[in-house]
Amino acid sequence: MSLLATTQLKKYFGETHAVDGVDFTVTQGEVLALIGSNGAGKTTLVNVISGLLRPDDGTILFQGADVTHQSIHDRIKAGIARSFQLVNLFDQLTCLDNVALSIFSREGKTQRLMTLADGDRAVRDEAMELLQQFGLEAKAGMVASGLSQGERKLLDVAVAYALRPKLLFLDEPTSGVSTREKAPIMDIITAIVRSGKITAVIIEHDMDVVFKYSDRIVVMHQGTILADGTPNEIRTNDQVVMTLLGTHA
Ligand SMILES: Nc1ncnc2c1ncn2[C@@H]1O[C@H](COP(=O)(O)OP(=O)(O)OP(=O)(O)O)[C@@H](O)[C@H]1O
Numbered sequence: 072m073s074l075l076a077t078t079q080l081k082k083y084f085g086e087t088h089a090v091d092g093v094d095f096t097v098t099q100g101e102v103l104a105l106i107g108s109n110g111a112g113k114t115t116l117v118n119v120i121s122g123l124l125r126p127d128d129g130t131i132l133f134q135g136a137d138v139t140h141q142s143i144h145d146r147i148k149a150g151i152a153r154s155f156q157l158v159n160l161f162d163q164l165t166c167l168d169n170v171a172l173s174i175f176s177r178e179g180k181t182q183r184l185m186t187l188a189d190g191d192r193a194v195r196d197e198a199m200e201l202l203q204q205f206g207l208e209a210k211a212g213m214v215a216s217g218l219s220q221g222e223r224k225l226l227d228v229a230v231a232y233a234l235r236p237k238l239l240f241l242d243e244p245t246s247g248v249s250t251r252e253k254a255p256i257m258d259i260i261t262a263i264v265r266s267g268k269i270t271a272v273i274i275e276h277d278m279d280v281v282f283k284y285s286d287r288i289v290v291m292h293q294g295t296i297l298a299d300g301t302p303n304e305i306r307t308n309d310q311v312v313m314t315l316l317g318t319h320a
């Protein structure tokens with residue numbers, strides 16, 4: 072059974088058919104790359120699946136249960152988390168507190184948000200351990216705005232990972248970082264995802280990254296799925312090559 076399955080999912084913005092009848096499945100344990108040119112509908116698809124946007128039509132099954140009309144909060148509880156194309160951090164809080172906030176919210180301890188990490192030893196320890204996994208332990212006490220772009224992207228993934236998801240959507244985890252920084256970031260993320268037996272969907276434009284790190288690739292184009300296959304199948308798919316090169320030369 073698929074971990075996630077959408078059926079004829081649709082999200083229109085006026086005349087723009089951002090997601091136009093998408094049947095998208097994710098299998099337990101895979102690292103799947105979601106690719107496609109700018110405006111293909113990748114972020115919108117993730118926004119609809121994660122509950123940030125309501126679909127106009129279609130259904131979303133997660134672990135066999137219909138979550139189409141569930142709140143974001145209920146979907147997070149069920150095990151769906153995501154990071155953002157533009158990071159979603161509290162810039163004036165430390166790295167430790169950014170992660171701690173996510174742990175507090177996972178545990179429904181919202182009344183304690185103001186005490187932050189200092190007030191709760193268990194949360195502080197868990198947050199430190201997470202930062203360590205992401206190679207950010209030396210930055211624990213630094214405010215998020217003081218980080219490099221690569222570190223900010225990693226912290227944003229750590230914040231989503233702290234929710235302990237079963238299915239983690241990462242919207243361009245290496246966007247805005249130098250080519251040199253991409254591999255180290257992807258090495259850290261995929262090692263954590265695979266060792267934690269988490270299923271991940273990674274939106275990514277850099278094809279070297281996509282081919283190196285994913286088990287399967289789904290290609291979107293103009294709101295629909297153009298192709299779905301292994302890295303080798305996608306690499307040799309003429310229609311995909313034409314479409315991506317046509318807009319991404
Ligand atoms: N809130 C919105 N209101 C109106 N149009 C939107 C909105 N969000 C997205 N769109 C449009 O929907 C289409 C799909 O956008 P989306 O952001 O999902 O693409 P994408 O594949 O993530 O692109 P990119 O690679 O540039 O991030 C685009 O034409 C975009 O302009």
Ligand SMILES: [Mg+2]
Nearest residue numbers: 113114115156
């Ligand atoms: Mg996008």
